[in-house]
Amino acid sequence: MTQVASGRIGLAPMEGVIDVVTRDLLSADGALDWTVTEFVRVVDARLPARVFLRHCPELEHATCATSNGTPVHLQLLGSDPDALAANAVHAQALGARQVDLNFGCPAKTVNRHDGGASLLRDPTRVYRVVRAVHEALTPLGIDVTAKVRLGFDDKQLALACAEAAEAGGAAHLVVHARTRREGYRPPAHWEWIGRIRARLAIPVIANGDIWTLEDYWKARTLSGCTDVMLGRGMLADPWLARRIKHWQRTGEHLPETPWAARAEVLAAYAQRMRMHLPEKIVVSLLKQWLNQMRGRDDEAARRFTALRRRTELQAFLDGLTPVMQDDISARQEVAIGMNG
Known part of the structure; x- marks a missing residue:
């Protein structure tokens, strides 16, 4: 059988859905390469340890991983660079091994309070947030990553925001292939992720509407990305990641998940x-x-x-x-x- 070039698979952060139990169950077969927590909302102060531990109980483990050893990355959401940097340092002290920044949440309540995708209206703000967290974490030896959408109302600033995240020091960039206005409505614009990937030197990870093995290959082909992040597709089919990894190794299609x-x-x-x-x-x-x-x-x-x-x-x-x-x-x- 023909082998397919391997690629990493992450589990997306989904507010109110992907918690410590879900992360543990969906990563149990070892097919996921990393997972990301629901976002920790940062406003203007350093949060107490209990807030981080509520979102990420895995911090209490030495490796900040699920029970089978799949790494768990802590995600922060906010707009104040200094507050986010201070909380990132606090998270590292509590055991975080990688910090992710949320620039993609489309929720109206979050956006009204200057969080998530609302920052995509100004690439400079994306840069300042990523830069502040990067400069705070680099001396501590851990990376900052970011997750974005293709824009707020339209895609006009998609490339500029992605370049701002890279310039700020993001180690990788996950791109959900829709704007905030598009929400979760199909189609996902995987070809736009390809435009971003062509402009950046850091790894770009494709996300959005990957429900099946066929979707995975189409997303990978149109975006040019080797790595993907799965969200609702993993809830719909808990074997989706293992299905992809099996195909990467063997070129074979597993039967439908019973x-x-x-x-x-x-x-x-x-x-x-x-x-x-x-x-x-x-x-x-x-x-x-x-x-x-x-x-x-x-x-x-x-x-x-x-x-x-x-x-x-x-x-x-x-x-x-x-x-x-x-x-x-x-x-x-x-x-x-x-x-x-």
């Missing part, structure tokens, strides 16, 4: 979350995850329809089973293929 594997991830998530959250909230979170799956999997869509009105956790979990024997067999065949 329902048994999806149900196991959901059940494991519930088991972890019920330890510290009320059951009704856990059910709500499970529905949120199953909703991501249903657009890409017929069985997930059927389960979502059957379970959407359930409020009791055990009843919801019971609705994820029984798993058909042929589904179990399909998962075993995939496992044999992965180990073979």
Whole structure:
């Protein structure tokens, strides 16, 4: 089989979705190369340690990684260069091994308070923020990276903002292939990431609308990027990263992810979350995850329809089973293929 040039795969930060449990579950098979936390909001003061630990409990581990050793990068969001620099230094002291800066959040509340994608209206502000954090962290031996969109209302400043991040000292740049105005509506403009990559010397990582192996290859081809970052696609298919890595190694396409594997991830998530959250909230979170799956999997869509009105956790979990024997067999065949 033809091998495909390998590339790194990161797990995107998704506010209210990707937390310590989700990071741990989705990285368990070793296919992800790094993950990024939900953003820590910085205004004008140094935050207490408990705020960082709430967003990134992995700071308490010596390597700041998930349980299988996948690195976790801490993300900061804000607009005050000095405050962000001070909090980046504090994060390093608490155990952060890499700090990422959020210039991509499209949420209206965040943007109204001068955070996230709102800074993309002025490349100079992007430069000043990245530069301040870079200068604070360089003596401590860790990198600063950045995540951007293609612009705020349009793409007019896409190249200028990317160049500003590089000039400020970003070690790599993740680019979500849409503007803030475009939100998450398709299509993703992967070819625009290619324009940015052609202008920068630092690694550029493609992000946005990578749901399948075919999407991955199209994004990689149009952007010219070797590395990608996956977000909603990993929730829809928890085996997406391993599917990509298997194809990189062998040129082979793994079978569709069986329902048994999806149900196991959901059940494991519930088991972890019920330890510290009320059951009704856990059910709500499970529905949120199953909703991501249903657009890409017929069985997930059927389960979502059957379970959407359930409020009791055990009843919801019971609705994820029984798993058909042929589904179990399909998962075993995939496992044999992965180990073979």
